[in-house]
Amino acid sequence: MGEGALLTSLMPLLAALAFAGLVYALAYPYLSADRQKDKRLANVAKTRARNIGGVPVDVQSSRKKSVAETLKEMDQRKKADKKITMGLRLERAGLQQTPRDFYLLSATLGVIVSGIAYSILELPITAVLVAAFVGGVGLPRWILNKLIKRRQAKFTSQLANAIDVIVRGVKSGLPLNECLQVIARESPEPLAGEFRNIVEQQRLGVPVADGLERLCDRMPLPEVRFLTIVISIQQQAGGNLSEALANLSSVLRDRHMLALKVKALSAEAKASAIVLASLPPGVMFMVYLTSPGYMKPLFTTTVGHFMITIGAVWMLIGVLVMKKMINFKF
Numbered sequence: 001m002g003e004g005a006l007l008t009s010l011m012p013l014l015a016a017l018a019f020a021g022l023v024y025a026l027a028y029p030y031l032s033a034d035r036q037k038d039k040r041l042a043n044v045a046k047t048r049a050r051n052i053g054g055v056p057v058d059v060q061s062s063r064k065k066s067v068a069e070t071l072k073e074m075d076q077r078k079k080a081d082k083k084i085t086m087g088l089r090l091e092r093a094g095l096q097q098t099p100r101d102f103y104l105l106s107a108t109l110g111v112i113v114s115g116i117a118y119s120i121l122e123l124p125i126t127a128v129l130v131a132a133f134v135g136g137v138g139l140p141r142w143i144l145n146k147l148i149k150r151r152q153a154k155f156t157s158q159l160a161n162a163i164d165v166i167v168r169g170v171k172s173g174l175p176l177n178e179c180l181q182v183i184a185r186e187s188p189e190p191l192a193g194e195f196r197n198i199v200e201q202q203r204l205g206v207p208v209a210d211g212l213e214r215l216c217d218r219m220p221l222p223e224v225r226f227l228t229i230v231i232s233i234q235q236q237a238g239g240n241l242s243e244a245l246a247n248l249s250s251v252l253r254d255r256h257m258l259a260l261k262v263k264a265l266s267a268e269a270k271a272s273a274i275v276l277a278s279l280p281p282g283v284m285f286m287v288y289l290t291s292p293g294y295m296k297p298l299f300t301t302t303v304g305h306f307m308i309t310i311g312a313v314w315m316l317i318g319v320l321v322m323k324k325m326i327n328f329k330f
Contacts, residue, residue, distance in 0.1 A: 092218055093147040094190055102140065110136020121288075123299055151190050152221055157256060158191040159223050163249040170242040176231075177202060194219065209235060223252050262328045273322040280315060 086099040097105075113135025117123045123131070162183045169179035177199075184196040197218075198211040206214075212228040230248050234241045288295040298304035 088217070089144060089148065092151070092220075093144055094151050094193070095147070102144075106136050106140040109140060113139070127299065152219060155190050155194065155219055156221060156223055156252075158188060159227070160249045160252040160256065162187055162191055162195070163227065163245050163252065167242045167245045167249065170245070176208060176241070180208070223255070226251070266326050266328055269326045273319075273326055276322065277315070277319050280311070 086102060090097055090099065090102060110132045114128050114132035117131035118128045165183055165187075166176065166179040169182060170176065174182075180195055180202070181199050184192055184199050186192075187195065194215055198208070198215060201211045201214070202208065209228070209232045212224070212231060216224050216228055226248055227245075230244050231241070233239075234244060284295065298308055
């Protein structure tokens with residue numbers, strides 16, 4: 001049997017296997033027991049919210065209703081606002097570059113990557129176009145998202161200490177504005193810079209609640225939303241601000257400790273996933289460096305293109321499954 005006949009006979013089977021694997025990877029969250037578990041937890045939470053010890057609690061229900069309405073209002077306002085632009089993304093990452101500079105750097109990186117793929121690796125024109133797209137669109141945005149996540153992680157780790165400063169200041173008789181100025185002067189970055197923006201907005205006549213809502217746009221984190229809700233409700237309905245913020249600080253510290261514990265417990269699984277995902281392309285690249293003629297048929301023949309496509313699809317399926325297994329939400 002010739003090469004063409006063998007390829008013709010194997011192509012439907014491999015395509016069917018790849019399609020079946022892709023469908024399984026996409027349908028896995030719906031076929032697993034996670035959705036049933038979430039429904040059971042939601043039903044238990046509703047039952048506990050209605051009755052605690054068999055007696056309805058009107059105070060707690062009213063507070064929860066107030067918090068839910070505030071969250072709903074913030075979500076609606078956020079959806080009504082403009083979409084997330086590149087300028088906002090750069091601001092979230094703490095970069096001073098303009099969107100025009102980012103697009104110029106992305107285009108330059110795409111040209112460099114495509115030039116390496118065409119001149120050094122001698123890839124076909126289709127692969128060169130894919131490399132240009134990855135280098136000009138995918139890689140810069142991936143780096144930008146990494147910078148945003150790293151900055152948000154630093155902000156989250158320092159937020160509880162900043163709330164403690166507000167609690168001690170309010171207990172000692174300082175107004176909220178003075179406490180925010182202390183945080184802006186003495187806290188490390190990026191916390192100091194974000195609260196400095198709030199203080200400068202206050203000097204221009206912007207209320208604290210509006211400044212915190214703008215902070216939510218720059219730092220879309222649950223912890224910042226909690227702080228915004230607590231201060232907004234206190235300004236609207238009154239109450240003991242120091243006690244509410246002290247409870248919030250305790251909750252944020254517990255969340256941070258839980259995040260570190262989850263990170264430690266999942267470190268081994270993440271390392272295994274990284275090794276398994278990087279091993280095939282790494283071995284392929286090293287073999288290409290040592291024996292280019294051995295790997296060249298993969299890039300110059302129809303059978304090679306088909307095998308690379310099937311391998312890439314299966315690698316994508318494996319990465320998605322491993323990401324689902326090590327992605328812990330809490």
